[in-house]
Amino acid sequence: MPGHAALSLNRCNLPARVLGSVAFQKAPQWLWLDGVMELHQAFFHSLKPFEKAATRASCFRDYMSSCFLLDHLDQAGLNPDAACARPRADFLRMLRGWMFDADSREAAVLKGWVESRFGLRPGYHLGPVGSYHSDSYRMFQAARAQGLYNTNALEAQLDVLYAWCQYELRRRWPDTLHFSLYRGANGWRQHDVLASLPDNRHILLLNNLNSFSSDKEHADAFGDTLLVTEVPAAKILWFPGLLPGVLPGEKEFLVIGGLYDVQRLLW
Incomplete structure (x- = not known):
């Protein structure tokens, strides 16, 4: 870190x-x-x-x-x-x-x-x-x-x-420690990339709070780069359906940041 x-x-x-x-x-x-x-x-x-x-x-x-x-x-x-x-x-x-x-x-x-x-x-x-x-x-x-x-x-x-x-x-989800989430982002070169790994994986320093989605197509609409990562459940502040009827049209997870091993999807 x-x-x-x-x-x-x-x-x-x-x-x-x-x-x-x-x-x-x-x-x-x-x-x-x-x-x-x-x-x-x-x-x-x-x-x-x-x-x-x-x-x-x-x-x-x-x-x-x-x-x-x-x-x-x-x-x-x-x-x-x-x-x-x-x-x-x-x-x-x-x-x-x-x-x-x-x-x-x-x-x-x-x-x-x-x-x-x-x-x-x-x-x-x-x-x-x-x-x-x-x-x-x-x-x-x-x-x-x-x-x-x-x-x-x-x-x-x-x-x-x-x-x-x-x-x-x-x-x-008592047995779930991770959620596979997607993030659409613009300006890949502006990301804080600390290391690049095989299979289009990268170590990124994310902002201290970020929006993610469990829906790949929904996330892809928010940028020219699509990332996927395993987000610890302990780092989730909000998820869709947490409060039924509140923000019903939103599909965002609010995720606490830090370093993440992410995969950049090319599709």
């Missing part, structure tokens, strides 16, 4: 240089954010009797509403007369913003959350993101701050979303 792509500290059970490595991709472990399961363990224990994913999803929506007062933001301190009141800036708004534009303000919040929790620095946002002292990094941090401003524990909401996604992955 290149040193510039990883922080020395994170809020996860494995350091960034480990969870961001190819070795982790090939032999993953489950990831845990510090204190999240401990804080919300009663909720996750309450899900055990429910066999239907739709029922559990309804419980999750209710829990998020009650835990973060999403339906009673006045009790959470919202001032509707504030110059920049943002009552709808919740975790679902961040997901919708990402699906619309991966360089949006909402996307900056998601990339900043990945950096904070997993220690993987963003490599691209409206252009390549440089070192801490670069203008590009300051612009990224400004977009992230704008996205977080006057919101209600937004990054804590994303913590619970990740824990929920991981719970559902283990519940629905």
Whole structure:
């Protein structure tokens, strides 16, 4: 893992240089954010009797509403007369913003959350993101701050979303550690290729958050290069059908980045 792509500290059970490595991709472990399961363990224990994913999803929506007062933001301190009141800036708004534009303000919040929790620095946002002292990094941090401003524990909401996604992955596919996913991309030469291997395989340093699809044709529509890789389940923040009825037309998986052994498909 290149040193510039990883922080020395994170809020996860494995350091960034480990969870961001190819070795982790090939032999993953489950990831845990510090204190999240401990804080919300009663909720996750309450899900055990429910066999239907739709029922559990309804419980999750209710829990998020009650835990973060999403339906009673006045009790959470919202001032509707504030110059920049943002009552709808919740975790679902961040997901919708990402699906619309991966360089949006909402996307900056998601990339900043990945950096904070997993220690993987963003490599691209409206252009390549440089070192801490670069203008590009300051612009990224400004977009992230704008996205977080006057919101209600937004990054804590994303913590619970990740824990929920991981719970559902283990519940629905208990024996699955990897998913074969596709990514369409433009400008192959602009990718951060660390090594080239036989059979059109390459070691890529991906952005700290990326969109993938399980549908080859759907992914191919998003670029002139089609990649396929084995994504650890532990690195998935969102998958289609996680919350039935939410973002129903989207087929994207949100995948945490790092180094990946990918195959470039020529077809």
